[in-house]
Amino acid sequence: LNTNRRHFLEALLLASGAGLFARSAGARSRLPHGGALHLSLPLRTAALDPHDPYDLSAALLGSAVFETLYASPEGGQPYPTLARALPRSEGGRSIIELRPYMQFSSGRPVDANAVVASLNRSQRLSSTLKTLGAATIQRGNRLALSLPPSDPQKLARLLSSPRSAVLPPDYSPESPDACGAFRVTRSGSQVVLLRNERAPRGAAFLDRITLTTASISDCLREFEAKRADVGFLGAGLHHDRHDSTAFRLSPFALAFVQPGALLQSPLPVGALNDALERVPAGPFLALGAERPRASVQAWSSGAKTIMVSHEDPWLAELTRELTVAWSTLNHPLKVDAVTHRDYRERLKSGRYELALRALCFDRSGAQTVTDELFTLDGRLAPRAGRVLQPVEAARQLQLGVLGSLGVRGAIRQGCENLASKSHFTLENTTISK
């Protein structure tokens, strides 16, 4: 099983569906409803924000909870999902009409007001939709919005980015309300995704997905003990689980180290990246970070700590490995594990020496990671010539790239049947004429 992160949950859901109910193939044309899935993940699930390019959980789980106006299959043409049709030109503007009767999981209407608020919010939180321009509600029609003129296909592709997910105007990442196949609830420390019966593209097949945040070793232990359905980065902590099938997703985020204002002296351009390129790959590969092989070489930037959020076990684990690789007897480097709130505030104010961050890829083509890295560094990305790879870009920046993050591991057996009919094809009806 090898798929990309946009199909992460779909792959898991299908796999579990097939595993729970062997009737899903053969002469049966309708997939059965029901069943539950338990995932133990080293990710912060206390909040989900699809507009935040640094939210790893939203990147992996977002397709189950959030919807966009359009969808864009890899290599295919964009098609309308929440929109009624592709954008049309009218009066020198691009007009997008929404489907009627749609609701968020809370019961509030999905209308142009919500879409405009979502696009504005996304533009505030990331630079992905910066080329979109200002969206306004079409006068006299609460189901239509107007945007600056653009090619319909390009605009639809841009609006298929997960960063353009449609959210209610007062969206709170801590209590997400959206219109995907699942709605988000909480039960103690667990996040429970329940079937959203108001989903404009259809409620999920599964009744429930339970998400627990745990360290990587605890995630593997849970899978080995058959208390979880997915083994994160392996098939077990001590022994591989026999009734499991390995899977591997293509990289979905880029881990990088960002220098802060508390560094004693500013780093020369490219120095941090050079140092990261010399860090051995082995331990990071085991933690899901893919990077080229390099020789062991300590490096001192003068920093004493690398800040990370302890609520994000995966990044915290990577930070620990990095401090081990860079520490010397004379210059020990420590993990500065803080709460997620402190982490965000200190990143904003620059009150840190070094910080490990992860930036999610946007495969809709709306924006490249390189653009985002240049923006973070306060510089404009070069427009001439070929598109730079992140590592190449980092050589021209003060920050340094650790590597790309991909998910691999094992899933309880039954994932062999990836039925194509499970893909929701209602949108074809909209674009058929």
Next chain:
Amino acid sequence: MRSKPLTGNPLAGALMCGMLLFALSAVGRAEVVLPQAISTAELPLRLEGSGSALTRLARAVSKVEVNEPSLVVVGPVAGAQGNGLDSMSEAGLSELRGRIATTVASVIVLSAQREAEPLSPELARRKARDLRLPLVYLAPGLRGGNLSLRITVDKWPRGLWQRAMHPIGLRTASASFEVAADSSVRSLFPAARISAARATRLPLPLPDPLALACGDMGDAGERWLAVVNRQEVALATLKGESVATQERRPWTSLAEISGTPLRDPLAAAHFERDALLVGISDRAALVTLNQGFSRTSYGRRLYPLGQGLCTEFSATGLLPNPMPCPVAEPKPPEKQIPPEADSGKGRDVFARHTFALPSGTVQTVTVDLGHRTKRAALSISSASDQTQQLFVEDAGDVILVADLDGDGSVEVVSSSASEGSSDSLRIHSIKGSKVSLIRSFAIGEVHALSVCPFSGRNPLTLIAAAGNALWTIH
């Protein structure tokens, strides 16, 4: 003494004519009362509703008020050429006439005499004149799988002037009715063997169909096939082994996409009352298309079950709550579904069919298949018996119940739930409490099923969309 000729006194002549007209009209008013619902035109009135075919005919005939003792005659069963009547034996025709006389003619209460023989209209008139009784004549006919009945009431005027005005009698009422032949009629045809059925492959009018319907639309006598997929509804004619698409309508022109569609679609189509009823979960709408293939009515969150019944969509499938379909309804706002409103209630298959047994008893069969089961539950009930619960094992989510061979017991046609099953379409018979497999076909993954209405020959033709082809099984 010579009387004065009438012509010589214009006032007296006019008075006489007025009295004569009054007398004639009084006779016409007193003899028969025609209710508004009864058609007096030659086109028969199609009788739908509950009860067996003969019961519905009897109900209609009872509305013809005959308030004078009459001679009641049931004529021989007539049939148009090429309607399959030739396959019914003389004994069968005699039995059918007998059933009509017993069930239908018996509702005429004021009958001075009932004729046992199947007299022709002329002989019946002659006999009624001789007996000086009004004649109630019932002329049954079989045409294209339909049983028709024409009832006429003739009275013989007694006065000189009345006889002069109506030398062949006074037709005081005339009405025609038509019902689809059910088991009470079909059981008189020679028994058919489903085990000998064969499948013929035809091209599909639309790719990836979700629902099929086979039936009649209008009086053209053609067999129509409706095919529904997620994009379009198509209407095609089915002649022998050829399928010709006549009309196509995209769903975008029929209904809006639902605010809460099902992730896996459900669709159904039925021919009813000279119209096509189609429903699909993508739109959560019930649409009625007329003979011109134009939309005539529209219902929110409704799904057609056939025989005038509908049910509602749940959040995951169908709700097991059959109700009469609305004939015409304005477009109300789509119903808001609260989350988990129907937890555990959704069905992959829910169907209800009413059948008439040869005895005239009406039986209701309900098919129920939940989301996580391979057993289709059948509930068979009738007014006289207790409800019987049966199960069809290994049933996929395409199930059809019909009396294919016309023997008065239902057959269950289902896809298979087993992965890689070679017999993807199975026909089970139900005899008493026993469900047994009588025929299976390896035609690939079954997407939709329909059965064509009875046209005079048993067994009924089964239509299946399986794999990428259309199959007729007969």
